[in-house]
Amino acid sequence: MDKLTDSEIEEAVKKLPGWTRDGDALVSDWRFANFDVAFGFMTRIAVESERLDHHPEWSNVYNRVTIRLTTHDNGGITKMDTALAQFVSDTAAVMEPLH
Numbered sequence: 001m002d003k004l005t006d007s008e009i010e011e012a013v014k015k016l017p018g019w020t021r022d023g024d025a026l027v028s029d030w031r032f033a034n035f036d037v038a039f040g041f042m043t044r045i046a047v048e049s050e051r052l053d054h055h056p057e058w059s060n061v062y063n064r065v066t067i068r069l070t071t072h073d074n075g076g077i078t079k080m081d082t083a084l085a086q087f088v089s090d091t092a093a094v095m096e097p098l099h
């Protein structure tokens with residue numbers, strides 16, 4: 001899996017609601033109504049991560065979920081990260097994130 005170039009990452013981030021670039025990773029921060037919704041969001045992402053065999057670095061505090069996506073196998077951002085980021089944004093969109 002090839003690393004994306006700087007301009008490919010820039011283009012991808014423009015189309016990924018909630019995501020920014022932080023060096024070799026895509027990062028996002030989400031808040032929901034309560035822990036139950038936040039954990040449901042994480043569960044959906046966990047299932048998709050297993051399906052893709054591509055896993056997030058993340059943390060959860062009550063209703064807040066912080067996610068960092070990078071491809072460990074080659075130390076950069078790849079299409080696997082943009083694919084999972086898109087899934088995360090699509091999933092968040094139906095779970096009424098707080099702003």
Ligand code: H2B
Pocket residue numbers: 053054055056069070071072073074
């Ligand atoms: N997740 C992430 N984020 N990056 C990887 O390089 C990666 C992964 N590699 N999940 C996968 C698992 C690899 O270790 C297994 C063996 O396919």
